[in-house]
Amino acid sequence: MKVTIERLGHRGDGVGPGPVYVPLTLPGEEVEIDEASGAVRIATPSADRVRPPCPHFKSCGGCALQHASDAFVADWKVAVVRAALAAQGLEAEMRPIATSPARSRRRATLAGKRTKKGVIVGSHARASDTVVPVPECRLLHPGLMACLPALEEITSLGASRKGALDLALTLSEAGVDVAVTGAKPMDAALFAALGALAGAHDLARLSWNGELLAERRAPVQRMGRALVSPPPGAFLQATAEGEGALVGAVREAAGGAKRMADLFAGCGTFALPLAEQAEIHAVEGEAALLAALDQGWRRAEGLRRVTTETRDLFRRPLMPDELSRYDALVIDPPRAGAEAQVAQIAASNVPVVAMVSCNPVTFARDARALVQAGFALDWVQVVDQFRWSPHVELAARFGRP
Template identity: 60%
Template structure:
């Protein structure tokens, strides 16, 4: 059967129109003519008859087997337009449109955090990313996505798997680049006993890991894993949220700073460990609100230990169950809000009826962003512009900032 790809789905699959409905073909681009065997709504054993002008050779040697990246076969210009289209489509679904600033894309080999899948084998350890739509683990020694410092941790990670992994169950290793060495969090390893803990500590020392967390317990701390936010240094708790790349984080921070302008009193909602709150405190008073006590403790400690900051007030509060109320925004010049993927419907409802002059809304989900944007606009705000930041190259993932102002 021969089909022509009409568009891409939200996960990057090519979609063609068949006699009985949509046909899905992975790894395709719009306009490409493809021939293969129809099996249900999938085209199998397919080959490209007419390639798109936007098709390029994948830069990574693991592209055909690894499921970590899905768009390496497309030109950078195509991927940029596609990601802008994802956000525009989400806004259009709510009847909205906006001015878009040029997309900012993180460079290759810049991811500072990754979750690696691994299994212990008879002769060592198998470690890498899952193949697309599969539990098969693909080794990625020449990954073009990860920062070289993360790739350099692989021998040490393999040593951990050999010690505490299983041949029957998968181990998950989250490794984060820090200023003082790799911060490693392992889930699914063997239960700890005295001997295993001693051996894990030796691996931590041998390979220079800053911290090792094993099934929720910190078993080795060679030095605090530090991250820099502006002039402040923070030691995040294990598993704390961080932006995927330093370049992406800086792009988001610059955009947020541009959005709120000369604000002197700022509320940072879902503040995490201070990604925005600490740099912004170099020029304004900040109330930073976050629901996780370990993260607010790290933020408060960093603020107290950093010279030259304006007043930083830190509050631990579940903003889903107990959002800040109208009177708590009195006298506030700007709000920065960076909720999880589900958005912050309850808090946005309060903001929509507040008098805050400017809101910088940061999001990793265009769908929830568009829903929350509609709520703010219904409350009297205007969406001035949107900035898309692509921290997750070659994926369908999108980060963005929207500037809202009181009309």
């Protein structure tokens, strides 16, 4: 069967008429598909096709777009945001994309699995439970790659033969923070072995099935002038470069605001840098994240007042009378967006909103609600910190004329 690829789908697969989804293809390519085996041959390659830089690309499911040129991926990600906005009847100035470099991912989750011959630590193959070793990964920061021997030992000690461990890694200024889930229950012998392992491999912190096992040094992250120690497994922007681009965009969007609220504040990615210029009220649903933010603020110098509030913004959003206290808002919701909170912002008299999003579709939906309420969508900054993946992040400024 011959298929001409017309576009990329939201997962990065090529899409032909039908639709037919063909992984690892690009728009304009003619491909031949063996209907019996499913094997794909590129009959006419795109001019945007390049040789994947990673030797694991075909077997590993961690990257979807290494076969495309950087220029193509950048243009495609900006076009994804444009299309999401257009579907809501919106358009905006699109600033040049900020792309994180190779080997810059400081946060990742690998899988660890025991086998008859030993252990495998790596990524899952595409659409499979198979774990593929990735010793030459071009995506992860070298500081995380250096941790592979420790992860193999952890897998040998803590994995059952029936399932794989999830090994959440975060690179901090104090070393690697490892949070293991799906592992064997803890007992005295395992506790002693893992404690010795953490020391031998100089791990900053090791957590086991949600419980802290060893902390040799606080795994701190720099957020503006503050040093923050997030709880195990906490969300962190995937690359330092991506975080810098988002923080820079939010700073610019907020302008000269002196009193701001940071909604879905997490550990303080935006609140703490912004506290260099404004008083901040940080609102977040998880108390542990706010505790880390508060400690970071209290230990830092030269920051203005930061207050915190634990609050589920999906069920109990800030209301217009509460929002009216602020010169500007920052809002960074999860992938589902923030429909309930945005409705209250739309009904408020807040003059400026800096919105960060990891989902162009829900961003566009929420943007439409603000625009209908009288805001102007001034600009959008697309950020690609999940290099070689279809994932898109962005920051945007909304202002009342």
